[in-house]
Amino acid sequence: MNPVSIEIEEAPLLDSNGEIKQQMDLNFFKAASAGNSEPFKDMERDVIERLLTAKAKNTILHINIISSERENVSTKFVEEILEKCPALLLQVNAKGDTPLHLAAKFGHFEIVRVLIERAKLAQRGDEEPESGVEPFRQMIRMVNNEKNTALHEAVSQGNVDVVKILTREDPGYPYSANNYGKTPLYMAAEYENRSDMLRGLLENRTSASFDMVLALLENSTSVSHEGPNGKTALHAAAMRSFAVDTALPKLLEKKKNLIKETDQYGWTPIHYAAYYGNYRTVNLLLETDQSASNIADKDRKMTALHLAAGKGDARTVERIISGNPKCYELVDNRGCNFLHYAMVSFHVGQLRNLLENNPLARSLIDEGDAEGNTPLHVLAAVRPKEFHDVMNRSTQANYDAVNKQNVSVRHVFNYGYTELKEEIQKLSKDVGRGQYSKGVIRIRKVRKYVTKEDYKDTRASHLVVAALIATVSFEAAFTIPGGYRSENGTAILRRNKAFQAFIVADSIAMVFSLSAVFTHFLMAPKIEKTKDFNQGLLHASIWFTVFAMGAMVIAFVTGTYAMLVPSLGLAIITCLIGLSFFLLVIWISCL
Structure with missing residues (x-):
């Protein structure tokens, strides 16, 4: 790993009043960066203390730690400088960082160990400190301008070894939240380095997040779990898709009581897991305490089931209902059950499957919300073209059910219902107080249908292309590369591998092109009988x-290669030019 690059700046020499006395020789900066202690051996202790960079106010110890290579760190400079000037151990820069903060941030485990040992040596022979806290623990607990301790800094960068040594050295300290409201445990639970996690899965080892959570929970006796906006570490883990393989199981083992803790919005961890589509997390939380799915939030009285339905996550909906059937009939502050949301966000097939195979969901089909709108009102208002695809004969429903405005489902289907449609549109863009980052509900795009006029405009051109390919393929099969033997009429190149590939590819082209023509033939009667038709067949063609x-x-490529193989260079060039067609297709697909 390359050394961390920093801006080299002229560093002033300050006197006791903070005035600039003279400029630091740039050689001092370079010496500290390179770990060369020779220029500082004959300096007075107070002079070394005043060697600071102009803007960041870094000491030579800060500079050395920042510049050190993580993979090949040396503690020699740190030990020699602290031997000469122990005061640098606790001296902070302009951001309030001690050398320990920086060593923890950049993952210099050996330097962290030396700094702690040096702080312990400073206490030997001294009387019991007035605060009752040893100097090395005072150093570990020091906070910078962002209220981060060295442990905060180590966790933020996923430096597991540093986290382990800091928690072992000061196990009784709870560690308060920083300026962003995050404690180290919360930061460890939300830490997500995808490359680290994927590498861990491939190498069958634990991730940094898991190791840090484990160290904090097992080494610390009173670790705090708070996060911003009333969240806990379990909330943080529930929002991360990889957490079920990392921090979540250990948090549930050690802090199971957090499963029903709510944040300032009234969201529990299962709310977040459902909203962000983390199915496996939902599954693990339900196995731990299924009653957590009964808790509704503060703003809209939505349960995790409402959130999952609103995001179109059919699998999570089914898991919540199977794990806690009692929650299926709970309604939000608008009187909507989960089926109201599912009608907007589920795929047609998912809705049909839900209504056909889940009697609890089917029983809600005629249940109205606070305005009397049933799930069928919602379906008819938002997705009228898919209404009959969802509601087949096996699903019993009352199409004459009316809401409080005396509007029936049948009326909505035939004439629309602007007010209800606009209300749902607003929900798709509503972020509440910020907790609905992707809106309260996801509106599933209505499957497009092709009109008779649309089809007639494209059918002729599609048929010409398909017929042309079929014609060329048919002709190529009887005008084969290399020709025939006059004595028996067999192909001259029949034993050539490239020729054999040509015959197979030509046959495939023939079959697919005729299939396209046949599909258009099948669609022709349907277009005459119906105004609109599903474009599935058109897509197939x-x-x-x-x-x-x-x-x-x-x-073309294989046939050309078979004939030009004696001129190998020309054959290869021709093949590359031909195959560029696929690159063009990929490029156009990405536009």
Whole structure:
């Protein structure tokens, strides 16, 4: 790892009144950065204390720690300078950082160990400190301008070894929150370094987040778990998708009581897990305490089930209902049950499956909200074109049910319901007091349908392309590369691998292009009988044509290669030019 780069600045020499006395020789800065203590051996102690950089107010000890390589750190300079000038141990820079803060932040475990040992030596022979706290613990507990201790700094960077030594050396200190409202345990629970986690999974080892949480919970006797806005470390873990493999199990083991703790919005950890779609986290929380899913938030009285339904997470909805069936009928402050939300956010297939296979969900189909709108009112208002795809004959429902404005489901389906649709649109953009970062509800895009006019405009061009590919493929099969043997009519290149690949690719192009033509043939009667039709068949014909194009390119490349193989260079160039078609397709797809 390369040394941390810092801006070299002229450092003034300050007197006792803080006035600039003279400029520090730039060589001192370079010597400290390189770990060379020779220039400082003959200096007086008070002079070394006053060697500070102009802006950051870093001492030579700060400079050395910042400049040290993490993978090859040396403690020699630190030991020699502290031997000569012990006061630098607790001297802070402009940000309030002690050398320990910086060593913890940059993960210099050996330097951290030396600093703590040096602080312990300073106490030997002294009387019991007036505060009752040893000097080395005072150093560990010192906070900078952001109210971060060295432990905060170590956790923020995922420096596990430093976290372990700091928690072992001062196990009884609870560590308060910093300026951002975060304690070290909260920071460890929310820490997410994806490369570290993936590497841990591949190498079958634990992640930094897990190791830090473990060290804090096992080494500290009174560790605090608070975070910003009333959150706890368990909230932080529930928001992280990887936490179920890292911090979450250990937190539940040691601090199970946090599962029902709410933040300033009234959200429990399971609220966050459901909102962010962390299915495995929801599953683990329900296994620990299923009753946590009954808790509603403060603003909208929404449970985790409402949130999962609002985000369109069918799997989490089913898990919550199966784990705690009692919560299925709970309503929010608008009187909406979870099915009202599901009607907006679920896929058609998910809705149909929910209503057909879950009797609890099916029983809510005619339950009205505070305005009398049933889930069917919502479906008809927001997704009228998909209404009958969802409501098949097996689902019994009252289409004549009316709301408090005397508007029936049937009326909404036939004429729309602007007021209800606009209300749902607002929910999709409402972030509340900031807890709904992606809106209260996710509106599922209505599946597009192709009109008769749309189809007629595209059908002719699609048919021409598909028919042309079929024609070319058919002709290529009988005008093969290399020709035939006159005596028996067999292909001259029949044993050539490239020729064999040509025949296979040409056959595939032929089949796919004819499939595209046949699909258009099937759609023709449907377009005459219905005003709108599902574009599934049109999509199928398009993909058939695309695959036929790809197969035709491969046929061209392999056939050309089979004939030009005696001129290998030309054959390779021709193949590369032909295969550039696929690069073009990928590029266009990414636009």
